[in-house]
Structures are given as structure tokens and as C-alpha cells.
Amino acid sequence: MSPAIEITARRDGIDPALPSTRPLLLLLHGYGSHEGDLPSLAAYLPDGFDWVSLRAPLGLPTGGFAWFPITVPGRPSAEPVIEAADAILAWLDANVHPGTPVVPLGFSQGGLMATQLLRQAPGRFPAGVVLSGFTLDATLPGDKALAAVRTPVFFGHGDADRVISAETTARASAWLPGHTALTEKVYAGLPHSISAEELADVSRFLTETLV
Template sequence: MHPLTAVSAGPLDDLAGHRLLVLLHGLGADERDLLPLAPELALDDAVVSLRAPLPWGPGFAWAEVRDDPTRRTGSMRPAAEAVLAWLDGATAALGEPAEVRLLGFSQGGALALTLLRLAPERFASAVVLAGFVPEDDEDDAALAAVRPPVLWGRGDADPVIPAAAIDRTSGWLPAHSALTERVYPGLAHGISIEEIADVRAFLA
């Protein structure tokens, strides 16, 4: 597993007292994939995009991808722990952010939910686009008590995320978050202009 690589949307020399938005790309992409979203969201946040630690295809992955049709994604916990360690280092070097928010696409969305499960007190909210809750066994009592705001956006024509993962996430999110769910007619495995507007409103 390679160390995480981070790239910011602007100068990043002081986090103390500022909001931080952490972008988590999807399978086979890299740390620059979601950066074009930053100006579209019109935020005052410092924005950092992380590169996943596992090489996969033309890019990187947050967890292994298996041939087993009953469990296609390996454990997200190692990557989540790596993100928490990166956040510890950034905080030590640049100061404690006022709050940290997460935005993940696909496998990055699964990672965002894993981070909420492992450390719900560290994150103010999460945006999960075309993502799902992993099958990892976790003690979610602390998360259910906090119930952070989560925006879950997905297309109803997504051919990538299995129906079983959607059903699992549909049952899990309402019990563990203050959920805002958006389903976009005709949208495949991607991010639409309408969805970006909803993300902007949610984060604002």
C-alpha cells in the first residue's frame, strides 16, 4: 500500500479555524479527478483531494476489487485508517480545522461512509455520490448516536453499483445519518449538473 498523495485546490498553508473538504475519488481514478468540482461548489472551504493507496488499472483504488460476485470490494478499513493518519499529520502541521467534510464518488463514497463509521466525531458531514456502504463489520453505535448529515446521490440507470449494495445502503443510511437522498432519472455512473447543484446547496 502506497502512502496517500494529496493535492489541494488552492494554497494550503493554514487549516486552523477553517473548514476542510476532503475529496475521495472513485475506482481507477486519481487525486485530480474530482478537483474540477471545487470551483463549481463555490465554497470557502480548503479543498484537498487524496489519491488512493492501491494501484488499479490506469489509476488507484481504496480497496481491492475481487472476482467474487458475492463480495466485490475488499475491506475499506486500511484505507480509512490511512486517511485518518493523513488528517492527523495535516492537523499537526497546519492547525485544527473548524470542521472536516467528506465528498466521495463510487468507491470513494464507500470510503467516506467507512470514515464516518470509524470516527464519527471527526467529520461534520459527508457527500456520497454513486456510492454505497461496504460490507465491513463495524460497531456503528457511536455513529447512530451522532447521525451526521449525509447527502446520498445516485442515478437510477447506474450499471456499476450492484442492486444488493444499493438495497443495503438504503436500509443502513437512515439509521446512521441525517440522510438527504437524491435519485436522478437517467443518470448512469457519473455526476450530473443537477447533482452538483444539490451538492452545492447541501454543503452551503
């Protein structure tokens, strides 16, 4: 049995364990970053949302954290990805009120984790946001159920991304429409980053989907 993965969180003064009808954004950072990276995005997102930001469990020698090791870029081994998603789900079970709608929002490696949560717990999340992310190249037990649920997903990425390969992005673009209600946006000239235009689109997606 794999050991439990401890995940720490930074939150904005709310107590996610208490009942709330406000959607809770679950912020999932990218490779080599930390839980303090994505909260600045909250200022650009709808007012009716709370957020928590999780730190990935694997510390890196160069600093920062990762959700899973990089083996072949864009094609991680399934086992550590599944374990990391299980750890996030366990964190949610222990720390977030079961009636609170939770929306995973991930960047890069965290974007893969957002899709992985939908696949391992189909129907649990009302929506997902994937920014410059990708999907695990494997067939999982929950995929058929996710395809039946059709969770709304926003997938945004730039056409100048040199970190996530075009092949990896294309694989996600091909997989998501068959398993989710996909809104995909491609941003001209955007590298491996998040733009103001993209955040405006995310805000619109969240408002139309959940508010």
C-alpha cells in the same frame, strides 16, 4: 501490523495545516481514477469551502488507483477498507489542523470511503457526501456511536447506474437512515456519473448544513 499506506494530495494553494474556520472538502476519487479527477467539481460547490484531493494508495496495472481491491463487486473484504480509512485518518492527523471542519466527499469507491471514515471516526466529521457510492457490508465498532451522532449525509445516485448494482445501492439506502441524518436523491436516467443537477443539490446541502 499492516504497513502504513502513503497517500499523496493535490491542493488548491491553501495550507490545511494552518488554522481555518472554512470547511475543507476531502475529495476521494473512484476506482481506477486519481487525485486530479474530482477537483473540477469545486467550481460548482459553495465559495466558502477549501479542498484537498487524495490519491488512493493502490496502483492498478491498467493505470489509476484504488482504495481497496475488488473481490466480489459491491462487497469488498472489510480489512483493506478499514486499513485504507485508517490511512486517511492518519493523513488528516498529520496534515490538517485539528480545528478545521473536514467533510469527506467521495465518488463510487471513494463514496464508500466517505462512509467508512464516518464509521471509524464517529463525530469527527460534520457531514459527508456520497456520490454513486455504497457502504461496507459489515458491522463495525463505531456504528452505534455514529447512529447516536447522526452526522448529516448526502447520498446521490442515478437510476441508470450499471457499475454499482441496484442491490448494492439499496443496501446503502437501507443502512444510512439508521446511522446518519440522511438526504438521499435519485436522479432519473443518470448513469455512473455526476450531473449538474446533483452538484446543485450537493451545494445546497453543504450550504444548509455548514455555512
